[in-house]
Amino acid sequence: MAGELEIAGLEISYGKTEAVCGINISVPAGNxxxxxxxxxxxxxxxxxxISGLLKPRAGRIVLDGADITGMAxxxxxxxxxxxxxxxRQIFAELTVAENLALGAWLVDDAAEIxxxxxxxxQRFPRLRERLGQLAGLMSGGEQQMLALGxxxxxxxxxxxxxEPSMGLAPLxxxxxxxxxxxxxxxGTTILLVEQNASAALEVADFAYVxxxxxxxxxxxxxxxxxxxxxxxxxxxx
Amino acid sequence: xxxxxxxxxxxxxxxxxxxxxxxxLMFGVLRVINLTYGFYFSAGAFVALWLTKQMGLGIWLALPxxxxxxxxxAVAIDWLLLTRLRWRPTAELDSLMVxxxxxxxxxxxxxxxxxxxxxxxxxxxxxxDALVWGGxxxxxxxxxxxxxxxxxxxxxxxxxxxxxxxxxxxAMAEKPDAAGLMGIxxxxxxxLVSFLSGCLAxxxxxxxxxxxxxxxxxxxxxxxxxxxxxxxxxxxxxIRGALIAGLALGxxxxxxxxxxxxxxxxxxxxxxxxxxxxxxxxxxxGRAVVRRA
Ligand SMILES: Nc1ncnc2c1ncn2[C@@H]1O[C@H](COP(=O)(O)OP(=O)(O)O)[C@@H](O)[C@H]1O
Ligand SMILES: [Mg+2]
Numbered sequence: 001m002a003g004e005l006e007i008a009g010l011e012i013s014y015g016k017t018e019a020v021c022g023i024n025i026s027v028p029a030g031n032x033x034x035x036x037x038x039x040x041x042x043x044x045x046x047x048x049x050i051s052g053l054l055k056p057r058a059g060r061i062v063l064d065g066a067d068i069t070g071m072a073x074x075x076x077x078x079x080x081x082x083x084x085x086x087x088r089q090i091f092a093e094l095t096v097a098e099n100l101a102l103g104a105w106l107v108d109d110a111a112e113i114x115x116x117x118x119x120x121x122q123r124f125p126r127l128r129e130r131l132g133q134l135a136g137l138m139s140g141g142e143q144q145m146l147a148l149g150x151x152x153x154x155x156x157x158x159x160x161x162x163e164p165s166m167g168l169a170p171l172x173x174x175x176x177x178x179x180x181x182x183x184x185x186x187g188t189t190i191l192l193v194e195q196n197a198s199a200a201l202e203v204a205d206f207a208y209v210x211x212x213x214x215x216x217x218x219x220x221x222x223x224x225x226x227x228x229x230x231x232x233x234x235x236x237x
Numbered sequence: 238x239x240x241x242x243x244x245x246x247x248x249x250x251x252x253x254x255x256x257x258x259x260x261x262l263m264f265g266v267l268r269v270i271n272l273t274y275g276f277y278f279s280a281g282a283f284v285a286l287w288l289t290k291q292m293g294l295g296i297w298l299a300l301p302x303x304x305x306x307x308x309x310x311a312v313a314i315d316w317l318l319l320t321r322l323r324w325r326p327t328a329e330l331d332s333l334m335v336x337x338x339x340x341x342x343x344x345x346x347x348x349x350x351x352x353x354x355x356x357x358x359x360x361x362x363x364x365x366d367a368l369v370w371g372g373x374x375x376x377x378x379x380x381x382x383x384x385x386x387x388x389x390x391x392x393x394x395x396x397x398x399x400x401x402x403x404x405x406x407x408a409m410a411e412k413p414d415a416a417g418l419m420g421i422x423x424x425x426x427x428x429l430v431s432f433l434s435g436c437l438a439x440x441x442x443x444x445x446x447x448x449x450x451x452x453x454x455x456x457x458x459x460x461x462x463x464x465x466x467x468x469x470x471x472x473x474x475x476i477r478g479a480l481i482a483g484l485a486l487g488x489x490x491x492x493x494x495x496x497x498x499x500x501x502x503x504x505x506x507x508x509x510x511x512x513x514x515x516x517x518x519x520x521x522x523g524r525a526v527v528r529r530a
Contacts, residue, residue, distance in 0.1 A: 053414050072424070073417030082418070089415040091408050102408050106420040154420070 002064050003080065003158030003189030004029040005050070010059035012045045012213075019045040021213040022059070025191075027158065029064075032180070032190040034200040034221065036234055037210035043193040044086045046210075047162045050191075051083040052076040063158065078106055080157030084164060086193075088147040092136025096127055099135050099146055103153030113153075120149040123179065141172030148179060158189045165196045177203055197234035201225040209234075241373055242495045243488060248379045250487020251386035252444045256460055257467035257479040258393060259437030265474020266410040266430045269323060269332035273314050273340040274438060274464065275457030276347075281307035281439025282446040282456060283351065290359050300385060300443050307439020308432040314339070315431040323427070340458075347454040356452045363447065382444045389440055390480060393433070397476065406430060410474060462503060466510045472520025482521070 005027040012020040020042040027033045037043050049056045052073040061069045068076050091099050100120060104113045121128045124145045130138060135146055144164060151159060161180070165173040177199050184190060184203065194200035201207055207224040209217040217224060224230055260274055285303035288294045294302070318339050322331045367376045397403035405426050409416040417423050441460070446452040466486055471478025489509070490502045497505075513521065 051418060053417065072422075073414070074420045074422045077418060077420035085415060085418060089412055089418075091411050091415065093411050094404075094407060098404060098407075101404065102416075102419045102421075105405070150419075 002029055003027070003156070004064050005081075005158055005189070005191065006060075006062040007046075007050070008060045008062075010046065010049060010061065011057045012042065012049050012054065013057050019213055020049070020056075023208075023210070023213070023215050025208055025215070027189060027191050028206075029189050030187055031205045032184045032192060032203060033206045033208070034192040034194060034204035035208045035210055036194055036197045036200055036230075038233075039195070041210040042213040043210055044162055047083060047085070047160055047191075047193055050076075050160060051081060051085075077154065080155075081160065082151045082154045082156035082158070083160040084147045084151045084162065086162040086166070088140075088143050090135045090143050090146050090150065092134065094135060095132055096135050096138070096146060097131040099150050100127075100131075100153050103150035106154060116153050116155065120152050123152070123182075124149050141168050141175070144168060144172065144176060148176070152183075156188060158191065159183065160191050160193075162193045163195060164192075165194065165199065173199065197230070198225070198236075201235075238495075242491050244373055244375060245379075246488030246491035247484055248375075248382050248487070249448065249491060250484035251382055252441050252448065252483075253460075253463050253467060253487050254480045254483025255386055255389060255437050255444070256441035257464050257471065257483045258390065258476060259434035259441070260464040261468045261471065261474055261476065261479045262393075262406075262430060262437070263434040264468060266406055267315075267319075267323070267427055268413075269319055269328055270336065271315065271319065271332060272336040272461065273318070273343060274311075274434070275461040276314070276340050276343045277307040277311045277435045277438035278442035278445075278457035278460050279344075279347065279454055280310045280442070280457075282442035282452045283347075283454075284439070285443040285446065286356055286358060286452050289362055296362050296381065296447065300381075300440065303443040304436040304440040307442065308435035311431045311435025311438070312428050314343070316428070320424075344454055344458065351454060353453065353455075357450050358446060358452070378447045382448060385440060385444060389437065393437070394476065396433075402426070402429065459503070462506055462510075466506045466513075469510055470513050470521050475520060478520055 007023065007025040009022050009024065010020055011018065011022050035043055035046065048054045050061055052071050055070050059069065060067060063079055063081055068079065091102065100117055104116055107113050126142055127146060127149055135143065138146065148164065164176050168176065173196065180190065180192065180203050192200055192204060201221045201224060204221040207219065207221045208215050209224065209230060217227060217230065256278060263271055263274060281303040284306040285299040288299040288302055289296065318335050319332055322328050322335065325331060363381060364377045367374045397407060405416065405421045408419065409421065409423055409426055413423055442457065445456065463486060467479050467482040471482035486506065489505060493502050493505045
C-alpha cells in the first residue's frame with residue numbers, strides 16, 4: 001500500500017494575508033483522513049498546495065518518503081497523488097469520454113486505459129449513457145461523479161477530495177459517500193476535505209479540525225465526532 | 238468585376254484567417270494578450286525572403302521553413318517576456334503592457350538591422366501564370382495561398398480534434414489548473430501552443446508577402462488590427478469563428494478598396510470591430526468563452 005502523506009509546518013499566504021499558519025497533517029497509507037473546518041479556514045489552500053497548484057511559503061510536503069513541496073502539478077500527479085478539486089472542475093466543453101481520457105492522461109497503454117474505463121463505468125453506470133455528451137450539460141451530481149471517475153482513471157495512490165458533496169442533492173451526497181466508503185475498503189489512501197462534517201467523520205479513520213489556518217483539534221474520527229466543541233460548531237449539536 | 242473582387246477577397250481573407258487562427262489559439266489557450274504576435278508575421282516573411290533570395294530556395298521550402306522559424310521566434314519571445322507573468326491574477330494587464338513595449342522594441346531592432354524599405358521576393362519565385370476561367374483570373378500566388386490555407390487549417394482542426402496534444406490544448410484552454418491535475422505538463426503545452434500560433438502567423442506573413450510582393454518590418458503591425466477584428470467577430474478562442482470572420486474581412490476589405498476608397502480599409506475594419514463589441518461582445522457566432530475546434 002502506498003500514498004502516505006506527511007505535511008509539516010505548512011504555511012500559505014496570499015500576499016499579506018496568511019491562509020494557513022504552519023499545520024502538520026499526516027495521512028498513513030491506506031487510511032482515510034478528513035479535514036473539516038468552516039468556510040475560509042484554509043482547507044482548499046492546503047489541498048492546492050499539496051497538489052502543486054500553489055507554492056507554500058514554508059513547510060514540507062512528503063509523499064511516500066519523497067519531498068514534493070513546490071513540485072509542478074503534473075509531476076505530483078505522476079507520483080500517484082490525484083485531486084478532485086473544489087467545485088469539481090470538470091472540462092465542461094469536452095465530452096464525458098474526453099474527460100475520462102484526460103483522467104488517464106499519464107497512462108500510455110490503450111488496453112490499460114480501456115480496462116480502467118470499464119471499471120469506472122461500472123462504478124458510475126450513469127456516465128456510460130452520457131459518454132458522447134458535453135460534460136457541462138450534465139447535472140451537478142453527475143458532474144461530481146465524472147470528477148471522481150476522472151480521478152479514478154488515474155488509479156490514485158493518494159486521492160484528495162475537496163468538498164465532493166458541495167452543492168449536491170441529498171441523494172447524490174449519499175452516493176458520493178458510499179463511493180468513498182468503497183474506495184476506502186479497496187485500500188485507497190484518502191484525504192477528504194468536507195464541510196459536511198458528520199458524513200466525513202463517519203467515513204474517516206482520523207480527523208483534523210482547521211480554524212483560521214490552524215489545526216485546533218485532531219484525533220481518531222470517532223473521538224473528534226464526540227468532542228463537545230465539534231458537536232456544537234460542526235455537527236449542529 | 239464583382240466576381241473577381243469576391244475571389245480576390247476570399248483569397249486575401251484566407252491569409253487573415255490563418256493569421257487570426259494563431260491569434261485566437263494564443264489568446265484562447267494561453268490567456269494572455271500578446272501584442273508581439275504581429276511580429277511573428279513579419280519574421281516569417283523575412284525568413285522566407287532570406288531563404289529565397291540568399292539561399293535560392295523555392296517557395297515550397299521557404300513557406301514551411303518561414304512558418305517554423307516564426308514558431309521558434311514565438312516560443313522564444315513568449316518564454317522571455319511572459320513566462321513569469323502567465324498565471325498571475327494580473328496576467329492580462331501585465332502581459333498587455335510588457336508585450337506592447339516588447340513589440341515596439343522588436344520592430345525597431347528589426348528596422349535598424351534590415352532597413353525600413355519594402356523588399357521584393359526574387360522574380361520568378363512563383364510562376365506569373367494565371368488560371369483564367371470565364372473572365373475570372375486566379376494567379377499562381379493566389380492558388381498557393383488557397384492551398385496552403387486549406388492544408389494548414391485542416392491540419393490544425395485535425396490536431397485539435399483527433400490528437401492527444403489537441404485534447405491537452407482544449408483542456409488547458411478551459412481549465413489550466415485542472416489540466417495540470419490530470420498530469421498535463423502545462424508549461425510544455427503552452428510552449429507548443431506558442432509554436433503553433435507562431436507558425437500560423439509566419440505562414441500568413443509569407444503568403445501576404447507573396448500576394449502583394451511587398452515585405453517590410455512593420456507589415457505585421459497593420460495585421461494586428463485585422464487579427465483583433467477577426468477574433469472579436471469570430472469569438473475569442475473559436476477556431477471556426479476565426480475562419481469565417483477572416484474570409485469575410487478579406488472580402489469586405491477588397492470591396493471597400495474597389496468601390497469606396499482603398500485608404501478606408503482600416504477604418505472599415507475598425508468600424509466592424511467597434512460595432513461588434515457594442516452589440517455582440519461574445520462574437521457573432523457564439524458564446525463568450527468557447528474554445529471550439
Ligand atoms: N486566490 C486567493 N487570493 C486571496 N485570498 C485567498 C485566495 N484563495 C483563498 N483565499 C483566502 O484564504 C483563506 C482560506 O481560503 P480557502 O483555502 O479557500 O478556505 P476553505 O477551503 O477552507 O474554505 C480565506 O480567508 C480566503 O479568503
Ligand atoms: Mg474550500
